[in-house]
Amino acid sequence: MNQQGVHYFPGHMQKALRALEGYVKVVDLIVEIVDARAPFSSRNPLLDQLAGNKARLVLLSKEDRADPVVTKAWLDYFKQQGIPAISSNLTEGKFQKALTEATKPLVAKKREKEARFAMKKQPIRVMVIGIPNVGKSTFINSLAGKKKVHVGNKAGVTRAEQWIRLGEDFTLLDTPGVLPMNYPDGAMAVRLALLGSMKEEVLPTVELAYALFGYFRENYPHALAARFGIDDITEADADETFYQIAKIRLLYEGSEPSHTKACYLLIKEFKDGILGRFSLEVPNA
Ligand SMILES: Nc1nc2c(ncn2[C@@H]2O[C@H](COP(=O)(O)OP(=O)(O)OP(=O)(O)O)[C@@H](O)[C@H]2O)c(=O)[nH]1
Ligand SMILES: [Mg+2]
Numbered sequence: 001m002n003q004q005g006v007h008y009f010p011g012h013m014q015k016a017l018r019a020l021e022g023y024v025k026v027v028d029l030i031v032e033i034v035d036a037r038a039p040f041s042s043r044n045p046l047l048d049q050l051a052g053n054k055a056r057l058v059l060l061s062k063e064d065r066a067d068p069v070v071t072k073a074w075l076d077y078f079k080q081q082g083i084p085a086i087s088s089n090l091t092e093g094k095f096q097k098a099l100t101e102a103t104k105p106l107v108a109k110k111r112e113k114e115a116r117f118a119m120k121k122q123p124i125r126v127m128v129i130g131i132p133n134v135g136k137s138t139f140i141n142s143l144a145g146k147k148k149v150h151v152g153n154k155a156g157v158t159r160a161e162q163w164i165r166l167g168e169d170f171t172l173l174d175t176p177g178v179l180p181m182n183y184p185d186g187a188m189a190v191r192l193a194l195l196g197s198m199k200e201e202v203l204p205t206v207e208l209a210y211a212l213f214g215y216f217r218e219n220y221p222h223a224l225a226a227r228f229g230i231d232d233i234t235e236a237d238a239d240e241t242f243y244q245i246a247k248i249r250l251l252y253e254g255s256e257p258s259h260t261k262a263c264y265l266l267i268k269e270f271k272d273g274i275l276g277r278f279s280l281e282v283p284n285a
Contacts, residue, residue: 012159016176019161020050023127023173029055029106033130033139035195036066036087038280039074041188042197044180047129057102059095060087061135070279077283090135093142107169123171132156132177133196140164140174149174153271155199187211191280196271209263212270213238220278224266227275242266 024030030051035042039060058078063071071087078085084102088095107124114121128136132155141147148164150157158176165171179198183189190211193203213233216223221234228245239259246257249265269275 012156012176013178016161016178017046017050020047020127020129020175020178023161023175024050024052024054027054027125027127027173028110029057029103029124029126031057031059031126031128031139033059033061033128033134033136035134035197036060036063036071036074037195037278038191039078040281040283041191042131042134042195044129044131044178046180047178051129055106056083057099058083058085059139060085061090061139063087064089064092065273065277067277067279070282073283090138090142095139096143099143121168123165123169125171125173127173127175129175130177131179131192131197134177136177137174140172143170143172153196155197194267194270194280205267206260206263209242209266210238212266213241215280216278220276223275223278227269 032043032047032051039058060066060071060074066087075085075087086095086098086102088098103124103126110124111121113119128139130136133153135151137149137151137158140149141151143166144164149162155177158174160176162174163171164174177197179192183192189198189203190208192198193200193208194212217233217236221232224230224233224241224245228248230241230244230248233241242259242262243257245265246252246259246262249262251258251261251265253261266275270278
């Protein structure tokens with residue numbers, strides 16, 4: 001994959017980061033959402049620092065798009081690190097139980113303190129953080145049982161922080177996605193672009209298609225077989241494969257099968273989850 005660094009830090013992220021610093025002080029729990037397909041690359045070290053010693057839960061989103069074996073390995077990895085972590089398909093909202101379990105001690109502690117000092121019962125304040133497009137707003141809507149905040153499959157949908165009250169026990173803070181200031185490791189940036197967390201303008205689609213092809217060839221050589229009716233790509237050449245896909249899907253430029261159009265198709269189908277369930281990194285890789 002591309003080894004060149006990527007520098008990308010728009011102004012609204014700088015602003016969001018400063019705002020988040022203020023919120024950390026007033027929240028009880030930080031839910032850090034990462035994409036299950038690349039839980040390492042989709043963690044933001046800046047947010048990690050910001051969270052300090054606050055109670056924290058790592059939520060691996062989009063498990064329905066990830067390789068289940070690899071997701072299990074990631075959950076074990078976080079467990080070994082002593083970091084509470086759960087995985088979920090946020091669009092199905094089946095994580096409520098796990099979340100309630102994970103937050104039980106926190107709630108109990110808060111209620112006990114309130115009782116001791118005869119304080120009024122306050123909701124647990126949960127701040128939801130993560131890089132763009134990992135599902136922060138989807139998580140909140142799912143908990144709320146209705147659409148309270150905007151979601152969309154592209155980076156930068158949430159632009160400002162917003163508090164949402166959930167019953168008696170919780171108040172959630174939706175936040176805009178924040179990326180690290182730069183990616184000295186170009187391969188990490190490529191993964192984030194494939195997950196839709198980095199804007200399409202930052203990394204060209206054709207380059208992404210080559211990177212994805214190379215990754216599939218090494219890790220999931222059967223990935224394209226079912227969808228495009230082509231052979232295992234272990235020995236295949238990227239250009240030849242793109243050419244083949246273009247012919248199969250009738251993607252032409254004039255009378256020639258279009259290599260570029262095939263690249264766009266491949267990336268779109270990967271992003272839409274049509275190709276299947278794939279993880280882009282494994283623990284300690
Ligand atoms: N398949 C699948 N899609 C998901 C899941 N969680 C979120 N999505 C989709 O991912 C896209 C991004 O979700 P959002 O909730 O807008 O992400 P966000 O983290 O709030 O993004 P920003 O506001 O841009 O930072 C949407 O198209 C969601 O429907 C999941 O667990 N599985
Ligand atoms: Mg959002």
